[in-house]
Amino acid sequence: MISILILGKGKVGTHLFEALKNKENLQVFFHNSRVLKDLPKVDITIITVSDDAIAEVSEKLDLPFVVHTSGSLPVSELKNKSRKGVFYMLQSFSKEKEVDFSKVPFCIEAQNTKDLNTLKKIAETLSENIYEIDSKQRQYLHVAAVFANNFTNHMFSIAESICLTNEIPFPILYPLIQETAKKIQILKPKEAQTGPAVRNDKKTIKNHLNLLEEKQKEIYKILTNSIQNGN
């Protein structure tokens, strides 16, 4: 039996508690991070508060093993005097949408093998995608995820805006978007690259630039340039 305290009742904490609460061999407590009195003496404390609050919350904890769930911060952000680690779920959580944890990659880090195994055991109750990722790698993974998720979503947002302005139903682009996302599981993104930039189709590029608003044009140019220069 592993006893777990989840601290912080935001999106991550709530989804994680819901996912873990009925698992065999886990005993899960769920606390708001504002009142840190009378906490249960658990094997592991998972802090799910916002990045800014991790240092402050962890400093007040007198518990044996504390991990945070941040993708961008190193394990040293934790200020508890006991053992430390990271339990980072590489997924974008939203309140509106249920999380299928079986597909979530768990990125774990700890300072000794026993703690690493504890994190692995917890993650294994939810997913088969478990990776040991150290603090330095995790920083890079986090910025890679910004490109793969946040910036990609922004591309969709611009596409939608162009459609709306021209009375084109945005769902017309859904199959292309799904295909684009699936393709890179078969081909490397660089090999999967299509379109006027990689073909250096100057006529089409010029036509496209004429259709776009100033800000869109700037983005179109810089990304076309980046595709053509292979970076």
Added chain:
Amino acid sequence: MISILILGKGKVGTHLFEALKNKENLQVFFHNSRVLKDLPKVDITIITVSDDAIAEVSEKLDLPFVVHTSGSLPVSELKNKSRKGVFYMLQSFSKEKEVDFSKVPFCIEAQNTKDLNTLKKIAETLSENIYEIDSKQRQYLHVAAVFANNFTNHMFSIAESICLTNEIPFPILYPLIQETAKKIQILKPKEAQTGPAVRNDKKTIKNHLNLLEEKQKEIYKILTNSIQNGN
């Protein structure tokens, strides 16, 4: 029975011929676009050659109804003296990957209802996603698709490059990428936007910029700015 001539044996022509050749009520011919002699007298000719060659090829045709398959060019790019139209499949075709036409949106345009119905009948043998899109709309749709497909793929490419440099397996990002693509079928892209830019999380943005190479940094900045300004 509709008789169809597909002109041009590139990726689009080949995939389309394979998909149509055994359909009931269609008789399909498939010709190279270089030799335009002794062509069968068909109801509709579908030119699948590259954008640059459409004018030249269509000019030489003495056939009753000619359409092109280009997303970026207007119907007026056709130089045949007979009826004209467009049969644009909004999908990224690659030789390496089979096309599931049932998911492909067909964007059709013609100059009279009868021709439009002919195009509709052909498209209906393959897909339920059929849209009437005029030449002006199609230009915008095409540039929207560059954002939704080509630039999105480039985001994946940058993410992969960051992973490789830091010995992180790129497949760790697959679930996030799939989730990002699926999410916008439920939420509008603007509502689905997450990450440091939309949160205006300056500390994380600064950390990310420190990790990136010059060109990546430039893209990161311009997209963060664009997300924050809502365009």
